[in-house]
Amino acid sequence: MTDLERVLPLWNALEAAGEDYVLATIVSVEGPSYRKPGARMLIAQDGRRAGTVSGGCLEAEVARRAWWLTASGPTVERYSTVADDGELPYGSGCGGVVYMLLERSATARPLLQALATCFRARTSLAIATVLTGPHIGQRAFAGLSDTHRVDVSPPFDDALNARAEEAFRFRTSSDETISIQNSATRIWTDYRPARPGLWIFGAGDDAKPLLHMARELGWFVALCDGRSHLTTRERFPEADELHVLPIGQLPSAAPQHFQPLPSDTAILMSHSYEQDLRVLASLLALDFQLAYVGVLGPQRRTRDLLADAARLAGLPDSQKSVESMLAQLHAPTGLDLGAETPASVALSILAEIQQVLTAASARPLHQVRAIHPTEATLSG
Numbered sequence: 001m002t003d004l005e006r007v008l009p010l011w012n013a014l015e016a017a018g019e020d021y022v023l024a025t026i027v028s029v030e031g032p033s034y035r036k037p038g039a040r041m042l043i044a045q046d047g048r049r050a051g052t053v054s055g056g057c058l059e060a061e062v063a064r065r066a067w068w069l070t071a072s073g074p075t076v077e078r079y080s081t082v083a084d085d086g087e088l089p090y091g092s093g094c095g096g097v098v099y100m101l102l103e104r105s106a107t108a109r110p111l112l113q114a115l116a117t118c119f120r121a122r123t124s125l126a127i128a129t130v131l132t133g134p135h136i137g138q139r140a141f142a143g144l145s146d147t148h149r150v151d152v153s154p155p156f157d158d159a160l161n162a163r164a165e166e167a168f169r170f171r172t173s174s175d176e177t178i179s180i181q182n183s184a185t186r187i188w189t190d191y192r193p194a195r196p197g198l199w200i201f202g203a204g205d206d207a208k209p210l211l212h213m214a215r216e217l218g219w220f221v222a223l224c225d226g227r228s229h230l231t232t233r234e235r236f237p238e239a240d241e242l243h244v245l246p247i248g249q250l251p252s253a254a255p256q257h258f259q260p261l262p263s264d265t266a267i268l269m270s271h272s273y274e275q276d277l278r279v280l281a282s283l284l285a286l287d288f289q290l291a292y293v294g295v296l297g298p299q300r301r302t303r304d305l306l307a308d309a310a311r312l313a314g315l316p317d318s319q320k321s322v323e324s325m326l327a328q329l330h331a332p333t334g335l336d337l338g339a340e341t342p343a344s345v346a347l348s349i350l351a352e353i354q355q356v357l358t359a360a361s362a363r364p365l366h367q368v369r370a371i372h373p374t375e376a377t378l379s380g
Contacts, residue, residue, distance in 0.1 A: 002195075002218030003051040004119055007042045010050040011112050014105075019045060022066040023108035024100045026053055027076065027131060027188050028175060031096035037173065038190050043067075053100060057081055066102050074103035074137035101129070107137035114141050118192065122220055122261060125192045126168035128160040132177075132186040142168035160187065167191045194263050195220050196357060201245075201279045202270035202296075203230035210267065210346035211238055217350070224258070226275055250278035251285050251313055258282060265292035265353050267333060273305070281309040284325070292356045294333025294349060302331040335362065 014021045022043040026035055034055035041051035043063045053062060058079050069075055079098045111127065118125040126142040140160035159180055167173060167189040177186045196219045200207050203225035214221045215238045223239045225231045226247035236242060246253050260266070266283065268276045276295070283293060295302045306325050310317040334348035335355070355362040 003040050004115055005218055006050040007040060007112070008116055008119070010042050010044065010048060011116075014042075014044055015109075020105050021045070021108070022070055022102055022104055023112065024053055024062050024066060024102050026098055027101050027129075028099040029096055033096040033098055035098075037175075037188070038192065054081075054098065058098065062100065062102075070102050070104050074101060074107055076101050076131055076136070101131065101137070103137050107139075111139060114144055115192070118143060119195060122195045122197060124168065124171070124194045126164045126189060127192070128164040128167065128187055128189045130160070130185060131188050133183060135185075140164040159185075163187055163189050194261060197222070197261055197264035198353070199224060199258065199260055199264060199266040201225065201266065201268045201276070202272075203227060203235065204269070204271055206342040206345065207269060208236070209343040210269075210349060211236060213343075213346050213350050217354075224279075225270060226272075245275075245279070247275055247278055251282035258286075260290055262289055263291050263357075265294070265357070266290055267294045267296065267349060269296040269333075271296075273301075277305055277308050277312065280305050281312040284309055284313045284315060288325075288328045292353050293329050294352070295329055295331040296333055296345075296349075297331075299326070299331055302326065302329065330356075 011021070024041045024043065026033075026037050026039045028037060035053055039051070039053050041049055041053045041059060041062065043049045043066050045067070047063070049059065049063050052059060058081070062079065065077075069077060077100055079100060081096055081098075114125060114127070124143050128140045128142075130136050130138045138160065140157070140163070142161075142164035159178060163174070168191065171191055171193070172189075173191045174189045175186070177184050179185070196217075198210075198214045198219050198221045200211060200221065200223045203223055207223065211221050211223060220240050221238070222241040222243060223231060223236050224243040224245050226245040228244045231242050231244050233239075233242065243258075268279055270276050270279070280295070283290075295305070303322055303326060306322045306329075307317045310321060310325065315321070330352060333352065334345065335352045337344065337348040337351065339345040339348040351362070354360070361368065
């Protein structure tokens, strides 16, 4: 589960009870840090908290001080885990410095409302936040519909809106100091991509660990199969959606059952040649407009599937065409992790999907030169 999936239930409960709360958000880090900018933790007055801002070394200290630190309004605080920092570090930690924006419900509420809206809709969001001066905590959003748009007060409206729109357009986050009314003002823009989606085609027992692990990552997961006795809530209680496919009507009936986002991923693992064939034909009709499409099983079987699926979809089925289509797939799906069990196969599949979605190297971390790039220090 993501921080947001943990934060939102507590936030809803506190809002329903009319209780105040503190939201802690990492806005900058120096050196090694377990969590990165954008990580959030919600703190209730009775001590309940949801979300994480470290590997466990900072949460208690942040919660302990949050209420009196925010008594006069939002504030950015420095938390160090460096042993020789000159102050007592908060636990052993990673040896880095973390800067957090701490704020009460008055300024946190619009942010959490925007995050909740985009989480449910699985859409991207960009947030521009003032981090210094008397207007700290003021925000602008890009990616919300007009229904959920938040008005920004002068004199920051033009600057904040422009930076939020730029972050949304270029899908980037930034941290900069600009001049507003002859005053240096720090603005942090945070781009939050749409929640990843995984469509699992196949409701066999080996789909269970794949679904469970994907949900642990906070992904939206839909499970699809033509066998109604397997595609049940009892077998897959964690699925966001369950679809019983009209296999005999595919690929023509695909759109009403399969409406993914371009950032979504799909895995074919039904172990049924006929079902995989018709689902693959449906994906061909969509021109593989997904971030990742994987097929479980040997590549020879996938070649045969592609040739038959192309004929079913009315597309060229020559060897050249099949090889071209195969190049757009991950077949066999997964990384070479020595997987033998359903759980380890699921791990190898999700590891490859994660690597593709993030464009990471998938190299061992000890071989990566700059694992924790240093970011600019936040000054008040």
